[in-house]
Amino acid sequence: MKNFALASTQKIFAAVAITASLTFGIAAPSLAQAHTVVHFSRGNDNGYVRSSIRGEQYHDYILGAKAGQKISVSLITKGTAYFNILAPGGNRAIYNSSTSGNDGSVQLPRNGDYTVRVYLMGNAKNRNQTVPFELSVGIQ
DSSP, X not given: OHHHHHHHHHHHXXXXXXXXXXXXXXXXXXXXXXXXXXXXXXXXXXEEEEEEEETTOEXXXXXXXXXXXXXXXXXXXXXXXXXXXXXXXSOOEEEEHHHHOXXXXXXXXXXXEEEEEEEEOHHHHHTTOEEEEXXXXXXX
């Protein structure tokens, strides 16, 4: 009976340890990420923001748009900041400024919330540098 109680206690402690490690592994803090829902002023079809990004962080700017509209994005930076335009509901870039340039336009294929994700690459990302940027976004 003593061995049974010891074995049961060991199993319970093992289960608690496994559960705790999984819980803390999943709940471990991640890098700070930010998102902003973009609303244009009445009568305007564009917006502007001045901010900065650091290391592995990224900032998402979310804009609602309709199929057939065109989104235009311009990113001004003195560092290695770039942006992607992501289609609604996913992480698939329909525009990637690291390969296509920091000024771009895309005709939107469907209705939904599009994301302009600003991020760093290269030494600025790897060295956890802070890089200022100016972002202009328009939808026509």
